[in-house]
Amino acid sequence: MKENKAAYQVVDECKKEMIHLWEELVTMESGLFCKTETDAISRRIASFIEKIGGRTRGISMDDAPDVLIGEFGDMTQPFVVLTGHMDTIFKKGTPEERPFRIEDGKAFGPGVLDMKGGIVILLYALLALQKIGYKKYPIKVILVGDEEVGHQKSSAISAIQKEAVGAKAAFNFETGFVDGGIVVKRKGLYQFMVEVFGKGAHVGNDPENGRSAIKEIAYKVLDIEALTDWQQGNTFNVGWIEGGTVPNATPAYAKIVCDLRCENPDTLPQIKQSIEEVVKKTYVEGTSTKLTPLIEAKAMKKLDASMELFECVKKISEQEGFGTLYPKEVGGVSDSAYFTDLGIPTLCAMGVQGGRNHTIEEFAIVETLFSRTKLLCAVLLALA
DSSP, rough: HHHHHHHHHHHHHTTTHHHHHHHHHHOOOOOOTHHHHHHHHHHHHHHHHHHHOEEEEEEOOSSSSEEEEEESSTTTTEEEEEEEEEOOSOOTTTHHHOEEEEEEEEEESTIIIIIIHHHHHHHHHHHHHHHHTOOOSSSSEEEEEOOGGGGTTOOOOHHHHHHHTTTTEEEEEEEEEEEEEEEEEEEEEEEEEEEEEBOOOOOTTGGGGOOOOHHHHHHHHHHTTTBBBBBTBBBEEEEEEEOOOOOTTTTOEEEEEEEEEESSGGGGHHHHHHHHHHHOOOSSSTOOOOOOOOOEEBBBBOOHHHHHHHHHHHHHHHHTTSSOOOOEEEEEEOTTTHHTTOOOOOOOOOOOOEOTTTTTTOOHHHHHHHHHHHHHHHHHHHOO
16 A cells, blocks of 8 residues: 555654664653653653644543543544553663663663553554544554553553543554464453461570461462462462561561462452452461452453454554464453453554563564554554
């Protein structure tokens, strides 16, 4: 298509700009619960959107980064959503410790893959489409700043769903997979904390009066991990444990933080009941246990309409020489769930391709920053 080639040319002309913005966003702080810093990224992105002809507004959050909304066209008509998150999983100061760099065709740095590369893709696809006079569908950008912590301190989920009403389709620019997988389904997430309160004692002079919180929680670790049901697709992980003070004192306190990935959200109430039964059971007499829910994220449903949208994207990718794609189902969660919850056909993991996100080895394949931008342009131009 003539329009495709024109959009691709714009992308090719902007490659250096794209890399520069990528580096800028990775360098800007946006770690866990960094409201002030992540709001600064939001303003930077908003200025880009406004410069290319879009309108922006923020949805204020008191204790979390604000939600950024960008709009192009008449939003009273069916529109397309481009969405993602601005925050990363890393602690404050990580961009200084591991600055953006490119080696052997790969980019490195905190959030380079998850998902600041994805933000660059959606922004430059918008730029290219605006330059060639795209008018086919109104487009709404929805970017949040606290996805990595499950919106614990914000009302971002309700904001997302309110803004999504009227959408024809949604594309999330989360981590792209090197194998060409486009995510059409994700598991749900439930994270919780278990605390055990025992009784401290001197283990030399008064051992019989101690009640070990560590011993009690050790049993509970095994019981919780045993709830994993591979056949049902429900997996538990006790990922954080702490307790005690010194070796010569009976530990009076211990805690664990656990993660559940759930295949079928309808089974979650029953699973929660099993967790509560583990918590109620006492192995070490004289200890008590407390359960605290932390994060709950919905599963991204596999919609028939999402599969139809995927087939469209797959065909375009093959026709335009961007490779063969396949529908992928994963355990990692994303805000795509809140679009499929409304019945909106949604594709996730449309971002730059790479691997090892959430680790210090996180990398993104530089060339896919450009190919994925072109793919998005082609998809939006062809969308029926």
